Amino acid sequence: MAPGRTSLSGGWLAVQGRLPLAFMGLALVWIVVGTLMLLAVPSLLALPHSHPHVVALTHAWVLGFFVTVACGAVYQLAPVALGTTLANERYGWWHFWLHATGVPGMVVSFWLWDLELLGHFGFLVAIGIVLFTVNTCQTVKRSGRRHLVAWSVGASALWLLTTVLMGLLLAANRHWLFIPVDPIFLLRAHAHLGLIGFFVALLQGVSFQLIPMFTLGEMREWRWAGAGFWTSQGGLVVLAPALVFHHGVLSMLGAAAVAVGVTFSSLAMVRALDTRKKRALDPGVRLFLFGGVGVWIAAVAGAVLVAPWSAGGSASGGFNAMVYAVIAIVGGLLPCIAGMMCKIVPFLTWMRAYGPHVGRGRTPSAGALTLPRIERLGLALLAVAVVPLLVGAWTLSDVWIKAGIGTLAAGVALFTADMLGVMRHLWRPQIGAPVAVRAAKS
Amino acid sequence: MNESTETKLDTEQVWEALRSIPDPEFGINIVDLGLIYSVDCNGADVSVVMTLTTPTCPSGSWIHEGTKEALKALPGIGEVNVAMVFDPAWSTAMLSQEARQQLGWKGES
Numbered sequence: 200m201a202p203g204r205t206s207l208s209g210g211w212l213a214v215q216g217r218l219p220l221a222f223m224g225l226a227l228v229w230i231v232v233g234t235l236m237l238l239a240v241p242s243l244l245a246l247p248h249s250h251p252h253v254v255a256l257t258h259a260w261v262l263g264f265f266v267t268v269a270c271g272a273v274y275q276l277a278p279v280a281l282g283t284t285l286a287n288e289r290y291g292w293w294h295f296w297l298h299a300t301g302v303p304g305m306v307v308s309f310w311l312w313d314l315e316l317l318g319h320f321g322f323l324v325a326i327g328i329v330l331f332t333v334n335t336c337q338t339v340k341r342s343g344r345r346h347l348v349a350w351s352v353g354a355s356a357l358w359l360l361t362t363v364l365m366g367l368l369l370a371a372n373r374h375w376l377f378i379p380v381d382p383i384f385l386l387r388a389h390a391h392l393g394l395i396g397f398f399v400a401l402l403q404g405v406s407f408q409l410i411p412m413f414t415l416g417e418m419r420e421w422r423w424a425g426a427g428f429w430t431s432q433g434g435l436v437v438l439a440p441a442l443v444f445h446h447g448v449l450s451m452l453g454a455a456a457v458a459v460g461v462t463f464s465s466l467a468m469v470r471a472l473d474t475r476k477k478r479a480l481d482p483g484v485r486l487f488l489f490g491g492v493g494v495w496i497a498a499v500a501g502a503v504l505v506a507p508w509s510a511g512g513s514a515s516g517g518f519n520a521m522v523y524a525v526i527a528i529v530g531g532l533l534p535c536i537a538g539m540m541c542k543i544v545p546f547l548t549w550m551r552a553y554g555p556h557v558g559r560g561r562t563p564s565a566g567a568l569t570l571p572r573i574e575r576l577g578l579a580l581l582a583v584a585v586v587p588l589l590v591g592a593w594t595l596s597d598v599w600i601k602a603g604i605g606t607l608a609a610g611v612a613l614f615t616a617d618m619l620g621v622m623r624h625l626w627r628p629q630i631g632a633p634v635a636v637r638a639a640k641s
Numbered sequence: 642m643n644e645s646t647e648t649k650l651d652t653e654q655v656w657e658a659l660r661s662i663p664d665p666e667f668g669i670n671i672v673d674l675g676l677i678y679s680v681d682c683n684g685a686d687v688s689v690v691m692t693l694t695t696p697t698c699p700s701g702s703w704i705h706e707g708t709k710e711a712l713k714a715l716p717g718i719g720e721v722n723v724a725m726v727f728d729p730a731w732s733t734a735m736l737s738q739e740a741r742q743q744l745g746w747k748g749e750s
């Protein structure tokens with residue numbers, strides 16, 4: 200063996216995880232707030248998706264929980280996946296505080312439908328996202344990598360910025376009416392820029408770095424994964440303007456391209472999973488993959504919904520935008536993001552609480568920081584909550600909606616308890632005595 | 642894995658210390674995970690060549706530092722040199738039988 204020796208770069212040694220953990224903690228607050236909003240007003244799910252209270256609820260979940268987790272994950276995973284360090288950690292902290300201040304204000308402004316207030320708080324969030332985008336793109340640039348993961352991270356940051364700017368434009372147009380377009384069309388484009396441009400693009404790249412790493416598998420179908428990512432990107436470029444200008448055929452073509460892209464990515468993931476050496480999947484990975492299936496179903500449902508002959512749209516009850524949103528958000532994004540969190544939070548906690556003690560004392564594995572039974576039950580409830588919610592949104596049944604919200608709330612309570620249980624190791628690490636090694640013979 | 646016969650006792654002691662370091666993701670020690678390429682003892686001095694499952698392993702810094710710490714804690718140890726290499730790259734073929742059992746992998750040895 201003639202190994203090529205390398206030394207660890209200083210930057211590579213420095214991944215500490217404070218910033219991503221702060222985002223994860225903030226996200227936990229938001230998943231609780233979003234759930235409490237649903238518990239307080241269950242009828243929100245029976246309202247049209249453009250109702251101010253529904254928009255407030257959506258932003259609590261999407262901007263408060265999902266985006267916060269995803270940004271925290273990018274701050275951790277992008278440097279790791281790209282073999283570099285974050286371009287500017289200070290920008291990251293500015294982003295954190297702007298996000299922590301701006302999002303609550305936005306949710307309250309939506310609820311009260313105070314567009315002027317919304318503009319102020321939305322501006323704070325937008326500045327934070329500008330910093331996030333600059334930071335992420337600079338990190339990608341300095342890494343020198345141009346593979347799928349790099350493109351996915353960079354593109355998703357740019358799409359997130361586009362989404363936020365589109366949101367500000369939407370709010371401004373509601374106030375001053377300078378673009379003669381139905382606000383509901385702008386709202387749909389705004390939502391899909393975020394859902395597909397940010398979340399799906401991120402999943403279509405970073406998953407192929409993470410899942411093989413967590414399962415000791417091999418990524419063999421990079422061409423399929425690349426085809427999936429770029430087809431979805433092309434689809435979004437067609438879909439977003441087609442939604443704004445309410446062009447049925449182009450909307451359907453764009454949505455179909457997104458669905459085809461997600462299908463390619465799913466096939467590449469199935470092939471990667473086939474090669475895994477760690478046969479039993481962790482609960483977090485299982486939920487993440489469950490969410491992947493949900494994203495695929497949502498992509499297909501979206502293409503059907505937007506077809507010119509579809510009766511969906513804003514119709515109340517039946518196969519409509521709310522049903523599609525439940526599939527996409529509760530059946531797709533929630534399991535993906537919660538599953539990702541179940542892997543990232545224990546690992547970040549381990550890095551801070553136990554990393555410095557490796558070799559000096561007995562340290563647990565990252566997976567051992569969770570509360571296994573609570574974790575499994577909580578994640579199972581989060582996964583199944585989509586069924587009653589879907590039935591409730593389809594049939595406008597109050598009973599089903601309440602059953603779904605109850606299931607979701609129970610899942611969120613257990614999930615939050617598990618995450619807090621993991622994070623408690625930050626303050627109270629449990630380090631055992633070092634393993635005794637017998638003395639050498641003199 | 643190079644184990645010199647003339648320093649066998651000391652080398653075994655080193656391997657034992659290395660087995661006390663678990664990988665945080667899989668909970669498998671770094672020896673069974675196949676991360677240790679060689680251990681070379683020269684009197685009281687120890688040289689270890691190791692790798693990571695991937696060059697971008699986020700816990701790599703702590704595993705590297707922890708390896709040095711675990712060896713420095715050995716009684717009577719002299720100079721400790723732990724080199725991190727990525728050529729040859731780690732592969733699942735380097736997993737020990739124990740690690741394969743822990744992972745539930747029934748793949749070929």
